[in-house]
Amino acid sequence: MRSFIRNSQESFLMDQLITILKAIESSEAPDDALFTEAEDLANCLLIRDNGSRNYDNEIILCNLGFYVKCLEKDSFGWLVGGIETSHGFVQYG
DSSP, rough: OOOOOOHHHHHHHHHHHHHHHHHHHHOOOOHHHHHHHHHHHHHHHOOOSSOOOOOHHHHHHHHOOOOOEEEEEEETTTEEEEEETTTEEEEEE
């Protein structure tokens, strides 16, 4: 496993995303606003500036039980990704 250093802003935002995903999971009927906020954070945290996937952050989510999957792709790669929750996917991309 390669090592990396995360900046404090990215760590803060990642903690926010994880908190929101846990709130979605623990709710019987999560508010759409939670999904919207999670989507905004996922766009920032799971897609690098050059458009590639941020595998490091995907691994963090996967280790917490939030699996990242391809929801739509073309010959160039992923178009839409999703973080799987028990209430559906948080879509990004």
